[in-house]
Amino acid sequence: MKFESILEETDGFGRYQIALIMLLSIPRLTLPCHFLLNNFIAAIPSHHCDISHLDTDWIMGNLSRREKLTVSIPANKDGSPSSCHMFGHPQFHLLSNSSNSSPPELSLVQCQNGWEYDNSTFSSTLATQFDLVCDKKGLAQASGTIFFVGVMIGAVFFGVTSDKYGRRNMLLLSYILSIVFSAASAFSSTFIMFATLRFLTGFGLTGITNISVVLSVEWVDTEHRTFVGVFGSLSWAIGNMLLAGVAYLVTDWRMLIITVTSPLLLAAVTWWWIPESARWLIANNKPDTAYKYLEKCAVYNKKRDFKSKIKPETLNLVNVDNPDHSYTFLDLFKTPHLRRLALFTGIVWYGVSFTYYGISLNITGFGLDPFLTHFIYAAIELPAKILIYFCLNKVGRRICQAGTLILTGFCIFINIITPTEYWTFRTVIAVLGKGLSEASFTTVFLYTTELFPTVVRQNGLGFTSFMARLAASIAPLIMLLEDVPEMIFCSLAILSGAVAWLLPETSNTRLPETIEDIEGK
Helix, strand or coil, X not given: CCHHHHHHCCCCCCHHHHHHHHHHHHHHHHHHHHHCCHHHHCCCCCEEXXXXXXXXXXXXXXXXXXXXXXXXXXXXXXXXXXXXXXXXXXXXXXXXXXCCCCCCCCCEEECCCCEEECCCCCCECHHHHHCCXXXXXXXXXXXXXXXXXXXXXXXXXXXXXXXXXXXXXXXXXXXXXXXXXXXXXXXXXXXXXHHHHHHHHHHHHHHHHHHHHHHHHHCCCHHHHHHXXXXXXXXXXXXXXHHHHHHHHCXXXXXXXXXXXXXXXXXXXXXXXXXXXXXXXXXXXXXXXXXXXXXXXXXXXXXXXXXXXXXXXXXXXXXXXXXXXXXXXXXXXXXXXXXXXXXXXXXXHHHHHHHHHHHHCCCCCCCCCHHXXXXXXXHCHHHHHHHHHHHXXXXXXXXXXXXXXXXXXXXXXXXXXXXXXXXXXXXXXHHHHHHHHHHHHHHHHHXXXXXXXXXXXXXXXXXXXXXXXXXXXXXXXXXXXXXXXXXXXXXHHHXXXXXXXXXXXXXXXXXXXXXXXXXXC
């Protein structure tokens, strides 16, 4: 007997499933606030060498602020003070020169006494807190990479343990780790301490990312899987838009971390109402516990005839693999069809994530206000998700996955060949590309959950998430290169889109339960 037949007797999409989706939306709201937090906490404001020590000189003390900068710091071509150099000695003759351009023969030195920062946009960031500018500015971007490395390792951990110990138990562990390590990172006294705690925060948050998706999909019938997959991801878009507003209001990096972490406390409280996956319980030879959850679901959905139609012993007839076998990542590569599936989905996830974060983390690339740019990038995700919902139902998962990736690549290519002076057109194309990349991310979560069987579903999602976070950890470093990043993002989007064409269609098909379900296709 198939699990879908049993689930239908409880009403495969009733009040019980809606309540579950709403409860899981609370922690998912915080995910973009952490995954894209680096846009704000690692921002590098305008800065120049600190020259306050020169005020002790009686001659300098009689000069205005502008004159002190003129004689102490060389000017850039646009007239702004140099960020990383100062004159070895005050150049008073520049006061009589109408141009503040500095002759090449003037001796320049690195900043000797730290920097002064423009705090008009951000009162405090990692860069201003730990002086991560000039030759250390790469560390500010590296903090994002460190976070995603933690997410990458967490994907492996939660993928294995969720299939072994259950979705619900590991979700609680994910809540606890995320709250503890994220809150602790806000009180870091050194950058090394901060980086370590951000790594551990990323590790903990991975459980929320993957388990919430799997739990939602495993509790609904075939007809409503698309709706659940897309609706659940709307919380990401809403959280992403909220991040722009919260970051605008909370400009201190420590308080910003505390603010975006606080909703997880509510999520931890609501965990008590989160059910275990009945599919997982049956696959792991726990039919009695599965029956209790199914019975509760039927009662909540007002299906009073459930007990008369489905008996506890009925669950023993549901097909399972080897209930005593402990599945790991290795099981994804032992059989030919599942191995092919894992490799192809891994490539697709890498391309999806690499492209998405390559676009999302480039909020200063168009000369607009960073908060406004981030909000626009986030807002475009809502219509993108609504559109992809109808497309998934009409044309299927495979075409949507491949099409959104390839079109994202073409949007990036258009911006590569468009001159920078056409910034309005380039911004529109970039926003369109961002919407398409979000649509591809929404699709790949649902698609992957439907492709892998129940016994290794979290392992499969853990592996693909590992590939995605590997890409996300590399994307900030690629952006440090000059001229090359856009072409790399474009190529990978198109390549991964082509690979998506090789995956099987899953629209309107039942979820596979065993590895034999995959190998028998």
